[in-house]
Amino acid sequence: MRPTWVDIDLDAVAHNISALTNLVAPAEVCAVVKADAYGHGDVPVAEAAINAGASRLAVALVSEGARLREAGIDAPILLLSEPPVESAPAILQWGLTPAVYTRPMIEALAALATSPVSVHLKIDTGMHRVGASSADALGFADLISESPGLDLAAVWTHFAVAEEDAGFTRTQIERFDEMLHALRSDGIRVPLVHAANTAGAILFPEARYDMVRVGIGTYGLQPAPSVGGDLGLRPAMSVVSKVAHIRRHPAGTRPSYGRRRPLPSNGRVASVPIGYADGMPRLLSSAGEVLIRGRRYPLAGTVTMDYIVVDIGNDEIEVGDEVVLIGRQGDEHIRAEEWADLIGTINYEIVCQIGPRMPRRYRP
């Protein structure tokens, strides 16, 4: 077996969900488990989140919802965007709760429904990715309300910059409140209202409405360095491997593809079986570090598809020693944010990219 794996701390997931549930109560928490639960493993995370107090789950794809249903999860599953209209039968087959924002999808679901199907009408208030325009929203709400096969269970929106631009987020909240007012004035009943992602839930109490949709916070990561640091969220993912091979080389030796970095002194290089095919970004080649025996060591050269090389100098390190790529070892901690900062991206992308080639080990 390959000695490289991802440790997922389900206790941390449960802790994070209860911290967020306490924060937003009486609003409900919907745990966003799309993209294989941001790389953490959809079914175990979904179960842990539901057991810890999340009342619903959300996914991006019909296939993601189907996987949860096949695993026996019966909590409500919100589909965050409309799939192609041909997927309408699959939405019903798997008992998913679709976001709707186009007439063809609303009509397709209405035509297929044999008993009332709950739908969540999504209104675009400024994200400009998917959603009904405010001009269309009222008409769609009427269409849904008049369709015997459909139940307008919720109206919702999504923030574009909740973690970094309070002004624009307040504008989105105002636009959304105006839409809710217009719908209600038109006699439309809106049983559930939701808007906030993790950053919105933390920073904008007025945007918690009846439910928040938390993704990154579920995994113990902050939506941005300045957001949620005081909530005590615990990162759930660690990425771990073991030293597979060690060689001694003279100073000036340039290990790995491209021969980019000379060893500064005579010393040893440890090869560790994790690479960019596993989600370790190749862009970390020049600045990435790993933890072995509780100390930081720099990479000795380019990240390859299946291996990294680590400059361990003359320290006492042996084949089989554990190597932490992301996570804690002793007093040291490498966070997903450290990788993200080094390569100019966000922690979301780092954890989502930890690939399916790596087995997940779940604790407890």
Ligand SMILES: Cc1ncc(COP(=O)(O)O)c(C=O)c1O
């Ligand atoms: C529509 C929608 N709601 C909620 C979320 C969760 O966002 P976050 O991970 O920032 O909490 C996402 C994630 O991208 C999303 O697309």
